Amino acid sequence: MTMTGCQGALRLTALLAGLMLLLGAWPAAAKASDGWREQWHWPPAMELSHVLVQTSLYTRHFSPDPEHTDHQQLISINLHNPERWFIGFARFKNSFSQDSHYLYAGRELPIWASGDIRVRAKLTAGALHGYRGEYRDKIPFNHYGVAPAILPKLGASWRRLETDLTVFGTAGLIITAGIRY
Numbered sequence: 001m002t003m004t005g006c007q008g009a010l011r012l013t014a015l016l017a018g019l020m021l022l023l024g025a026w027p028a029a030a031k032a033s034d035g036w037r038e039q040w041h042w043p044p045a046m047e048l049s050h051v052l053v054q055t056s057l058y059t060r061h062f063s064p065d066p067e068h069t070d071h072q073q074l075i076s077i078n079l080h081n082p083e084r085w086f087i088g089f090a091r092f093k094n095s096f097s098q099d100s101h102y103l104y105a106g107r108e109l110p111i112w113a114s115g116d117i118r119v120r121a122k123l124t125a126g127a128l129h130g131y132r133g134e135y136r137d138k139i140p141f142n143h144y145g146v147a148p149a150i151l152p153k154l155g156a157s158w159r160r161l162e163t164d165l166t167v168f169g170t171a172g173l174i175i176t177a178g179i180r181y
Contacts, residue, residue, distance in 0.1 A: 041084075050080050052128070056072045056073065067105055084109070100131065124153070160179050163175065
């Protein structure tokens with residue numbers, strides 16, 4: 001990725017993250033009497049609400065390259081608290097078929113709900129490991145084999161089933177699905 005491509009990816013990620021934060025802050029802004037800590041439930045409670053296990057269904061690179069694979073074999077586990085905060089770990093094959101890992105924390109932001117159906121945004125931030133050798137510079141800031149990552153997601157759930165569309169920078173998108181325990 002060129003420096004211009006890296007800057008574009010950072011701008012797109014920052015824009016999406018800002019939009020998602022606004023979506024989450026909008027309902028909370030109505031409660032002006034509460035401080036930001038109360039509105040955002042900070043610090044998060046150390047209480048387990050549910051566990052979400054997901055796998056990848058579909059991946060698409062915006063600029064396909066013959067070296068890219070669209071078969072990520074992703075498996076992720078997220079531990080959620082009642083205040084919509086979560087931590088997680090994902091194991092997957094990166095775009096170049098290298099074993100990779102993403103350790104992250106995030107927040108779920110409700111958008112709409114009706115009965116058992118919920119639509120929500122998620123924002124995760126964490127450490128990405130696995131881009132090695134000649135592919136080390138394919139992600140920004142991967143100077144020591146670990147790079148920071150921010151991933152915005154848009155998803156829906158029905159009862160115990162959940163699905164997410166995740167945009168990974170300007171490189172592509174992935175659709176995941178899973179079950180909540």
